[in-house]
Amino acid sequence: MPNTVREPAISVGGLTKSYGRGDQLIEAVKGIDLSVEAGQTYGFLGPNGAGKSTTIEMLCTIRNPTSGSARVAGYDVVEERDEVRRRIGLVFQQQTLDQQLTAQQNLRFHADLYGLARGDADRRIDEVLDMVALSDRRGDEVQKFSGGMKRRLEIARGLVHSPQVLFLDEPTIGLDPQTRRAIWDYLHDLRRRTEITVFVTTHYMDEAEHCDRIAIMDNGEIVVEDTPEALKSSVGTDRIALRTDDDELTIGRLRERLGIEAAMHEGQVTLAVAEGAQVVPRLFTELDTVIQSVTVTRPSLDDVFMAYTGRTIRDSEGPQSMAAVFAGRR
Amino acid sequence: MAAPVREPLTVVRGDLSHQLRATWVVCRRELLRFGKDKARMLTMLLQPLLFIFVMGTGLGSIVDTGGGTDFRTFLFPGVLATSVLFTAAFSGISLVWDREFGFLREMMVAPISRSSIIWGKCLGGAIVATGQSLILLALIGTVGIPYSPVLLVQLVGCLFLGSLLLTALGVLLSTRIKTIQAAMPISQMLIMPMMFLSGSLFPVSGLPDWLAVLTKLNPLTYVVQPMRHLVLEQLSLTDVERERLLPVITWFGWSVPVGVQLIAVGAITLALVALAARTFRTVE
Ligand SMILES: Nc1ncnc2c1ncn2[C@@H]1O[C@H](COP(=O)(O)OP(=O)(O)OP(=O)(O)O)[C@@H](O)[C@H]1O
Ligand SMILES: [Mg+2]
Numbered sequence: 337m338p339n340t341v342r343e344p345a346i347s348v349g350g351l352t353k354s355y356g357r358g359d360q361l362i363e364a365v366k367g368i369d370l371s372v373e374a375g376q377t378y379g380f381l382g383p384n385g386a387g388k389s390t391t392i393e394m395l396c397t398i399r400n401p402t403s404g405s406a407r408v409a410g411y412d413v414v415e416e417r418d419e420v421r422r423r424i425g426l427v428f429q430q431q432t433l434d435q436q437l438t439a440q441q442n443l444r445f446h447a448d449l450y451g452l453a454r455g456d457a458d459r460r461i462d463e464v465l466d467m468v469a470l471s472d473r474r475g476d477e478v479q480k481f482s483g484g485m486k487r488r489l490e491i492a493r494g495l496v497h498s499p500q501v502l503f504l505d506e507p508t509i510g511l512d513p514q515t516r517r518a519i520w521d522y523l524h525d526l527r528r529r530t531e532i533t534v535f536v537t538t539h540y541m542d543e544a545e546h547c548d549r550i551a552i553m554d555n556g557e558i559v560v561e562d563t564p565e566a567l568k569s570s571v572g573t574d575r576i577a578l579r580t581d582d583d584e585l586t587i588g589r590l591r592e593r594l595g596i597e598a599a600m601h602e603g604q605v606t607l608a609v610a611e612g613a614q615v616v617p618r619l620f621t622e623l624d625t626v627i628q629s630v631t632v633t634r635p636s637l638d639d640v641f642m643a644y645t646g647r648t649i650r651d652s653e654g655p656q657s658m659a660a661v662f663a664g665r666r
Numbered sequence: 667m668a669a670p671v672r673e674p675l676t677v678v679r680g681d682l683s684h685q686l687r688a689t690w691v692v693c694r695r696e697l698l699r700f701g702k703d704k705a706r707m708l709t710m711l712l713q714p715l716l717f718i719f720v721m722g723t724g725l726g727s728i729v730d731t732g733g734g735t736d737f738r739t740f741l742f743p744g745v746l747a748t749s750v751l752f753t754a755a756f757s758g759i760s761l762v763w764d765r766e767f768g769f770l771r772e773m774m775v776a777p778i779s780r781s782s783i784i785w786g787k788c789l790g791g792a793i794v795a796t797g798q799s800l801i802l803l804a805l806i807g808t809v810g811i812p813y814s815p816v817l818l819v820q821l822v823g824c825l826f827l828g829s830l831l832l833t834a835l836g837v838l839l840s841t842r843i844k845t846i847q848a849a850m851p852i853s854q855m856l857i858m859p860m861m862f863l864s865g866s867l868f869p870v871s872g873l874p875d876w877l878a879v880l881t882k883l884n885p886l887t888y889v890v891q892p893m894r895h896l897v898l899e900q901l902s903l904t905d906v907e908r909e910r911l912l913p914v915i916t917w918f919g920w921s922v923p924v925g926v927q928l929i930a931v932g933a934i935t936l937a938l939v940a941l942a943a944r945t946f947r948t949v950e
Contacts, residue, residue, distance in 0.1 A: 421777040432768035436699050448691040449776035451684045
């Protein structure tokens with residue numbers, strides 16, 4: 337593998353999974369294809385029951401696919417299960433720590449199961465505890481940890497054996513914003529320092545911004561897959577709002593010199609363009625009016641989700657719908 | 667911040683040594699967990715003490731052993747075996763808790779075989795159960811049996827073999843039982859009959875046929891009988907006592923030697939582990 341063209345870290349073809357049979361048949365995953373380049377952070381977005389966990393479980397060799405194939409870190413998830421397992425780290429949606437053991441004991445157990453040599457194990461345990469800032473709590477029983485601390489410990493544990501691919505199933509669910517941010521900081525830090533590929537599922541649209549590429553899954557299918565930027569551009573235009581000394585003059589010159597129609601909106605000159613970043617420099621060179629401030633608003637991933645699935649991600653999650661909040665956004 | 671991750675790590679090679687190490691760490695976890703549970707250790711000792719010193723003393727006055735042997739001496743090896751029955755079976759069934767609290771997954775996704783996990787569970791449960799029974803064993807002098815080192819080692823060997831079987835049985839059950847709520851009643855349903863049908867609390871001589879058959883089908887019987895032989899052989903029994911207290915177990919008319927009984931225990935254990943590993947593979 338080393339000197340040839342690099343194989344994708346994850347490649348999936350026609351992967352399906354059905355649960356039950358007959359009338360009870362649930363097609364949780366309906367033939368998905370995807371490819372994740374080594375070193376990328378890949379986000380998997382979708383509402384409850386979309387099939388995210390089922391997909392991750394197949395990629396992690398815990399469930400056998402009903403049909404189709406998947407290769408992870410260069411090995412087939414069915415035929416070469418142990419080879420895959422040695423090269424991946426996992427953080428499940430549900431807790432999988434031994435609450436009665438200490439943080440250190442949990443990590444030690446993991447290092448032993450993955451066959452790390454003594455010296456390496458000690459060094460890695462120190463490193464990962466350091467990374468998630470739990471070094472000073474290593475001797476405490478896990479049941480005394482907060483939810484966020486447990487999550488951080490699980491991420492640390494998933495990294496003990498230096499996996500090539502790290503799978504995280506909803507790593508930030510139910511955590512407060514600070515802890516969520518901290519977890520993403522660790523992931524960014526990790527990516528800066530290593531070649532690791534990260535495959536992460538999430539409900540939180542804002543977190544998808546951290547990913548190099550994202551796939552939106554709905555009802556067992558991938559409805560769209562691209563970079564967050566490309567997805568946002570695909571669903572709409574950027575909005576530029578200007579504060580100027582002379583709004584009338586600015587609107588006039590926008591029309592004459594740039595051919596852009598603008599209007600007053602909430603006390604600002606507001607215009608819609610395809611690529612905000614390309615228009616802003618021209619405003620300064622070509623308008624010849626005094627501009628006090630410029631705000632460019634890009635479409636959000638919520639808009640993307642809305643465009644491709646016909647509803648917001650919170651709509652699909654039942655009662656505590658925040659749809660109203662989002663409806664008023666644009 | 668942490669130092670950059672250096673890859674690759676030196677992974678201990680050789681699949682067998684890796685699997686053995688995995689078995690050992692799963693086993694060590696059982697020991698660690700048990701060590702933290704002091705209350706469980708003590709409560710598990712209460713029942714055998716009641717059996718020997720309260721029930722044994724009470725019944726001793728009406729039971730005729732057929733000679734001078736104390737009923738409690740007869741009872742002692744049986745109660746030792748039942749004491750490991752509880753601890754070992756629960757250790758095996760604790761796999762249901764491991765599943766419920768998620769830790770089973772951590773073990774299942776590691777690059778190790780299911781058999782390694784199961785053997786680790788079994789060894790851990792057996793060591794814990796045997797270790798606990800050592801406390802009871804220390805009381806052997808109070809029922810009139812000499813502290814002979816050879817006898818003690820032999821008894822510990824039997825207890826360990828028995829514990830291994832019972833943990834394996836617990837593990838096999840837990841591959842089928844999916845909820846904690848079901849685990850308790852089902853294990854009671856298993857443990858109680860096993861205890862009463864093993865001849866641990868009364869001699870299996872002169873039982874009606876149906877009871878004798880059930881006793882012979884119970885693997886615990888083959889742990890109790892050898893231990894009782896070892897213990898009672900320390901004393902000089904009358905012929906009547908020998909017949910009453912140490913009845914011969916027969917399979918289709920063949921009287922089964924004690925050594926063969928112990929081999930049977932080992933064989934059943936291997937079968938249970940193999941079966942558990944198979945259900946594990948197909949079910950999880
Ligand atoms: N073990 C199972 N047996 C039967 N059906 C299952 C099983 N696991 C999942 N399903 C079904 O498969 C579908 C996809 O579930 P999955 O857990 O993969 O979704 P998800 O995208 O991870 O959802 P969430 O965001 O809630 O975690 C759901 O309809 C679910 O009911
Ligand atoms: Mg899920």
